[in-house]
Amino acid sequence: MKLATFALCVAATPLAAQNRIDEIRPDAPELAPHGSLPVGVQTMEFTDPGRIDVVNATEAEAPTYDRTLVAEVWYPAAEGTEAGGTYTALLRDGVTEVSLEGIAARDAAPAEGSYPLVLISHGYPGNRFLLSHLGENLASKGYVVASLDHPDSTYDDQTAFPSTLANRPVDQAFAVDALQALEGPVGAIIDDDRVGVVGYSMxxxxxxxxxGGGLSQAAVDRREPAAFNAPGDLLARNLAGSESHAALADEAVRAVVAIGPWGRNRDFWDxxxxxxxxxxxxxxxxxxDDVSEYPAMRSIFEETTGTDRLLLTFENANHxxxxxxxxxxxSYEVSEALGRKxxxxxxxxxxDTVRMNNVLAHxxxxxMDTHVKGEADKxxxxxxxxxxxxxxxxxxxxxxxxxxxxxxxxGFPDRTAVGLRLERRAAGE
Incomplete structure (x- = not known):
């Protein structure tokens, strides 16, 4: 009986805590494996001076501050770069440090050439490593990929939700602008005119x-609950039809992937x-999904009539x-900070998460290859x-x-696409 109990404990917690982010299963679809290019990675910071300080704003006053975004930036590396490296990241509890292992080489010299940019934006809370598997994967296929830490929305600095509501699209637009203007070896290989955006949850x-999906007037006018708005008219910056919302637009952005997008379930859009x-x-x-709520995400799919769009559904998966x-x-152990696993x-x-990551990469x-690179065969x-x-x-x-x-x-080996649904709508439908 003791041996059986021990076996169950061993099975419940992985023995080899390698925490690899780059696994590709044998049954992965055709485009899931990494590409042929070695991958480098650097940590960068971008500061937006004079940003409105939503956390400390009141109905009467909107102070400003310098808002710094930390980014993990993956890129095609020079020929001969040796694959492999580690990342030090925080768990969801904001306290526990973990080591992650992947294919990227820290501070490797960039490859020659010009490569499209993809921006990755985490949820609330999250951090720049949460989708690091996708960052490495796309970089190996000829993209420069930047994954952000959004202040007030990471595991160790999570604070008032209105900051995320007001700042998230502004952060994304600022980061793309900053990366388009980036100097140095990595900046030199970014194709400023071809950009994709991937966002998860928030x-x-x-x-x-x-x-282009501006917020509804009802969302901007709402005052209760307070967590769903921002002081004064700060959320109005993202109001549909406003000049400030229109100013976010960037012609270089060619495609957007929204994973579990939150907001329609609370009528932030109409x-x-x-x-x-x-x-x-x-x-x-x-x-x-009971966070962003699947029916609400289907509404987003049905109501984004101004563009061609797809809805990929993982049957019986949650947020x-x-x-x-x-x-x-x-993460299999109970966190003292949170009091739970x-x-x-x-x-x-x-x-299985690796399975989902592989399907997503595919x-x-x-x-992105179709809409950002213009590769019609994809x-x-x-x-x-x-x-x-x-x-x-x-x-x-x-x-x-x-x-x-x-x-x-x-692209899917026989018998391996079960549990998935892919729907399409054309602009105007």
Missing amino acids: GGYGALIYA AEGLAGVSKPLMIVAGSV NAAAPMPAPAE TFDHYGDAVW FVTAF AAFLDVAVEEAAEGVVDRAEDGSENAGHTYWP
């Missing part, structure tokens, strides 16, 4: 605003505001669908014959070629 909220989204859009969602990195081994910030009760690669991976993957039919000849009746999702 990052998705910000990305939709940045992409159909008119969401119709202003003008960038090709992919929404990724779990069908039982952690696809975005978070695999749960660090240390932090595993639930990363994991899902139904889906579709984000196809989406669009085939987004053009599925049946929305419900489980309804796809495998019909192949003896030599492996597809017969006319083959409707299984492109």
Whole structure:
């Protein structure tokens, strides 16, 4: 009996706490594996002087301060760069330090050439490492990828929610501008005219605003609960039809991926505001998400009529669908700071996280390559014959070629797309 109990304890906590973020399963779809380019990574800071201090603002006064964003920046590295490196990150409790391992080489020399920019924006709370698996993956395929720490919204500085509501799209627009103006070896390889944005949860909220989805008048006027607004008229900066919201627009942004985007469940948008989204859009969602709420995310999909868009659904996944990195081994233990395990910030009760990360990498690669790089052949991976993957039919000849009746999702090995749904709407629909 003691041996059985010991075995259960061992199984509950990973023995090798390597915390790898770069795993690719054997059944991963075609575009999920890393590309051929070595990857470098640097930590950078970008400061926006004179930003309104939402946390300390009142109805009568809006002080300003210098708002500094820390970014982890991945990029194609010079030929011969040796793969591998570690990151020191904080767990969800904001106290526990963990070591993560991936393929990027710290401060490696950049490759020659010019590469599109992808910005990654975490949720509330989160940090720049939460989607580091995707950052490394895209960099290996020819992108410069910057993942931000959003002040007032990270694990160790989480504070009043109105700061995130007001600042998130402004942070994203400022960071893109700063990266487009970046000097030095990494700045020299960024293609300023080709940009993609990936946002998770509140990052998705910000990305939709940045992409043209201005907030509703009802959201701006709301005063209760206080957590859902900002003092004075600070949230009005993101109001649909306002000059300040229009000023966020950047023609260089070619595509947006919103993973579990929060906000429609609290009427931060209406159909008119969401119709202003003008960038090709992919929404990724779990069908039982009870944070951003799946029906609300479906509303975003239906109401963003100003653009072509996709909705990728992980059946029976919750709010952690696809975005978070695999749960660090240390998250399996109870955190003294939170009084509970932090595993639930990363994991899902139904889906394997590595599996979801691989599926996300496949579709984000196809989406960004299509719309940001302009690689028309990658669009085939987004053009599925049946929305419900489980309804796809495998019909192949003896030599492996597809017969006319083959409707299984492109890029997915036979039997591996079950549990996924991909829907499409064209602009105007």
